[in-house]
Amino acid sequence: MEEAPPVLNPLTTFALIGVAGLACQWLAWRVRLPAILFLLISGITLGPVLGMVQPDELFGDLLFPFISLSVAIILFEGSLTLQLRQLQDIGPVVRNMVSYGALINATLTTVAVHYLVGISWPLAALFGAIMVVTGPTVIVPLLRTVKPNARITNTLRWEGIVIDPLGALFAVLVFEWISAQQGHGSWVEATVIFAETIVVGSLVGAVAGYLFGLLLRHRWLPEYLQNFATLAVVAGVFALAENLRHESGLLTVTVMGIWLANMRDVHTEDILDFKENLTLLLVSSLFIVLAARIDFADVKLLGWGSLGVLAVMQLLSRPIKVFFSSLGSVFTFKEKLLLAWVGPRGIVAAAVTALFALKLEQMGYEEAYLLVPLAFTVIMGTVVIQSMTARPLALALGVAEPDARGYLIMGANPVARAIAVALRSADYRVLLSDTYWDNIASARMQDLPTFYGTLLSDHADKHLDLVGIGGFLGLSHHAERNHLGVMKYRNEFPQQKVLSLASSQDHAPNGKRKISDKHRGQTLFGEDITFSKLASLIAKGAKIKSTTLTDSFHFADWQQHHHNANSIPLFVIDPKGSLFWFTAQAELAPQSQWQLFSLVPSASESKNVSDSTQAVSSDSHLPNKDDASKKHNLPTDDDRRGEKRD
Incomplete structure (x- = not known):
């Protein structure tokens, strides 16, 4: 008789996640590979392999709120590093990559999912929309190891941070279209919801960024309260935007962060240091928690088609997107090659997929449960492939920064x-x-x-x-x-x-x-x-x-x-x-x-x-x-x- 996996109490489980995250980060530092690779392996080992971490039982109904708020904090920290002056050379390329470049990516992914996995067109379109995101949770740790030149680094950071909220909005639009197909609404209603989400996210984020910037500029907050105040304000603004219009929270915190980063006479260095440490903790925990939710039985049901989708995304949709987005730009051919190779998926893709899969199952789409294992196949595939190859490729192409010695x-x-x-x-x-x-x-x-x-x-x-x-x-x-x-x-x-x-x-x-x-x-x-x-x-x-x-x-x-x-x-x-x-x-x-x-x-x-x-x-x-x-x-x-x- 097969032994049941050890049952750990919540306190021990939380401690285990923290220790495992630290071990993964330390190992990544020692061997100079992105920590995401080891965090995924750790989560799979502690979750489906050993059964020691069961996120759904551990968090219950708080799992998705915890994931959403954590992603919001990570996005805000990333947006605090975005200086508008960085767009002088790369602005058009970033704009193209997060607009029609994302549509190209989504279209090719949708076709691949439909024909290679056999999922219906509506669900394939939703998956294609979600998979346009990359995100700072995977891009920033990868860049820390790959160390490409400043132009590539800034482009990937801007794309990763901006595409996260836009990708989530794109997914909302497709989901509303699916709901309209089921008789729950119309195209007009879907378009109105999409517009409202953008307006709410942009306005609330800009106003919150400006008002909080005034607090910092005029020193109306004592220094010892600034980090705590920032965390509280980000959480509050995110919750406010989500209550005003669902799925607008990520756009709100991104706009707020960019506003603060570029506001005159506002110094965010100490806040950024605190946020970087907090982000390290959240990224480590989130990857372990989400990887622990993988069900290998569902992955097997996808068959070889899931690997085909991964190959299309890595070798076809991403390169085509970069090629068209960078036409006429200052990027060299070798820089374009590395841009085309680096585009891992991360926390936002996993969280948004899980959320919409649950809603679609409630709407009667029985095959919706396949979206989650398919998303994790893409996430693990892109992370593993690019973690192992991006640094050698950057060195071979001559687009890596020299060692910082x-x-x-x-x-x-x-x-x-x-x-x-x-x-x-x-x-x-x-x-x-x-x-x-x-x-x-x-x-x-x-x-x-x-x-x-x-x-x-x-x-x-x-x-x-x-x-x-x-x-x-x-x-x-x-x-x-x-x-x-x-x-x-x-x-x-x-x-x-x-x-x-x-x-x-x-x-x-x-x-x-x-x-x-x-x-x-x-x-x-x-x-x-x-x-x-x-x-x-x-x-x-x-x-x-x-x-x-x-x-x-x-x-x-x-x-x-x-x-x-x-x-x-x-x-x-x-x-x-x-x-x-x-x-x-x-x-x-x-x-x-x-x-x-x-x-x-x-x-x-x-x-x-x-x-x-x-x-x-x-x-x-x-x-x-x-x-x-x-x-x-x-x-x-x-x-x-x-x-x-x-």
Whole structure:
């Protein structure tokens, strides 16, 4: 006799879903694959395979309200990242993809479902309408792994977020048409309902976004209440729109998010950080819960036809949609290929399919129950195929961003320039920022990429190119600026790659002058290595040199040779190309074949430290000043007139 699956109480089940979601996210991070893949596998294992998670019993009548509200929060978080300026190049393509491109996609999918699975035309049309959605629940995690260039990334994000509410509206229109066929209404009524849904969603979303933006702009909410208020307002606005007109809630929260993201003098960074964490929790839970509802018996009833539908959607309808939507655009052929390949389906497709399938069964459509397993076949198929292949395809096509291993540097002073040149010699990208024009001009004379301005400005937020940048170095002679930079970028870059120099205030006996450790990041080179010390050494002729450690010349040997020379080890690079900084928080133990970069005073240059030691010049091969000014488009005195120094 077959053993019954273990029965878990609700508390244990919720805890199991949370632990499984965490394990999937961690595993995805370790193997660099989208977490959705592991979340689906986990949900199927805990649900239909082991029977440990039974969502319908666990949530009861609250299952679909929970799913709907969770999707609304996820959509709102995604729409908060949509800046209208991103549409400058991609606007027409996004518009085409969510309008007639979606109709092309729906039509081809409808035909495939009808002929390959044998479902009636009305139900096939409804399924085709639902399957136009992609959504941030699957697009954003996939983009985090695939890392295509900015144009592709912005296009897929805009399409995924905008198409979700529009796809749901499209499905409502088709459903109302089916109801009219059954004598429950007419085409006129269906059109009126569709129009009302768009009007309600747009108006409520715009008004809610504007009013909440005023609260944030005028600081009428204390900072500690902003995240809670945002969550409460999003839930309330979503519920209000749903009560005014069913299925308008997703459009409402999307419009609200886009309005807030583009409203002048409204800062949503802290809210976005909170929403990102909440979205991670919701996405992890939702995928496990929905995957646990799959019934393999229904999947078997679909036969090979379901795989045929998947093939049509992946290889035919999506590419044709992208081809026609991008005609005459700035996209290259290779960029179009990746756009045509990436289009996974996610939470919204699963939730909306389940909702309409239930309604259609109540209307007498017996085959409606097949829509849910068919939807999950498409979801699992697109997620698995694209998770495994999108990153290699992006690399093969040459449309992927370079690995984010470069450094954004606060300061373009002599210390910052010397370290930047050393990093560049090791094939690491650098970007120097400074408000002193003389420093910027000197950096450009050395052919170093620069940003003239402060990293703390709105202009930097909008225009700073961080492609290939994965860390921050605070090398300004202003300690407070370094710490402010750390505070700004500590959530954007990994903790071990956000570093700044020590300052004299760090040793102040009065605790009121000492910067809190949580605002400092990693301390570069050591507690006693300040900007003043480095600048003094460089002014006296110190150079950054690279030394390759060997089996006969260890790091301890290097330390012994330079014990009395005031040489400062800066960073090391292992044979795999990974860079490690010397910091006050951790001791490094460089091994053989590691390359050590250090600042060596001029007095020690004549010493024979190692045959493998060579200087990393920060000023060699500099062009003539006039030629460099022309090459780097340096401004004239008239251009600089009126510029202010900090």
